[in-house]
Every structure is written in C-alpha cells, then in structure tokens.
Amino acid sequence: MSTVEVVEPHALPVDQAKAALGGFADDIKKYGMKLEWHGAKADLKGVGASGSVDVTSSAVKVVIKLGLVAKAAGVDAGKLEASIRKRLKAALTPTPPA
Numbered sequence: 199m200s201t202v203e204v205v206e207p208h209a210l211p212v213d214q215a216k217a218a219l220g221g222f223a224d225d226i227k228k229y230g231m232k233l234e235w236h237g238a239k240a241d242l243k244g245v246g247a248s249g250s251v252d253v254t255s256s257a258v259k260v261v262i263k264l265g266l267v268a269k270a271a272g273v274d275a276g277k278l279e280a281s282i283r284k285r286l287k288a289a290l291t292p293t294p295p296a
Contacts, residue, residue, distance in 0.1 A: 200264045200275040202249075206286035207257045212238050216253045218289045225285055246271060258286055 208215050216238060223233045231244030233251060242249040242260075246267030252259045260282055264273055 199266070200269065202260075202262045202264065202275050202279045202282065204260045204279055204282045204286060205257050206260075206283065206290055208290040209256075210290065210292075212253055212255055215258060215290060219251070219253070219258065219286075220289075222285050222289050246273070258290065260286065 210218065216235075226233070226242070226244075229244065231242055231247065233240040233242055238253040240251040242251060242262060246265045246269075247262055248265070249260065249262035262278065262282075264275060264278075
C-alpha cells in the first residue's frame, strides 16, 4: 500500500482555508472520492483509497493511502502527489484584487 502525503503552507484563518478547499473537494469527487468534514478535519474515502485532510492555522495536510484497487487501476502515487500539491497551492493562494 502506498501513502501520499502533501503539506501546503498558507496564511489564511482556518475557516477561510477550509472554505478555499471547496474546489479541491469538487476535483476529488471526479475520482469517486468524497470528503466528510468534522470541524477542521475531514475523512477522505473512495474505492481503493482512504485518507484525511487536516486544516491548521499554518498549513493543510492531505494524506491518502492507496489500496490494492487503486494500484491495480494504475494510480501513480507520484503523479497524484504532484496533482494534489498543485490544486492545494491554487486553492490556498490568495488572488490579488483587480
């Protein structure tokens, strides 16, 4: 079983950081996964993978454990990690006012 762990620092209050992850939650739904929030932490569940999301005042940590089904489906842990890192960075980087 492979584990993917991504920590993305941010400077947002916890509730704003959590709200900023709405697009990330939508992205992972495309892969049959869902987030179930419990305060600033969430369980991440899907076929062949499970994990967690933890939002703190300084970072968001995503941990995904890939099971045998995900490996058999050809999920590449390195590509998954890069994709998560890119999406978290985009979600948590404030856009300058126009």
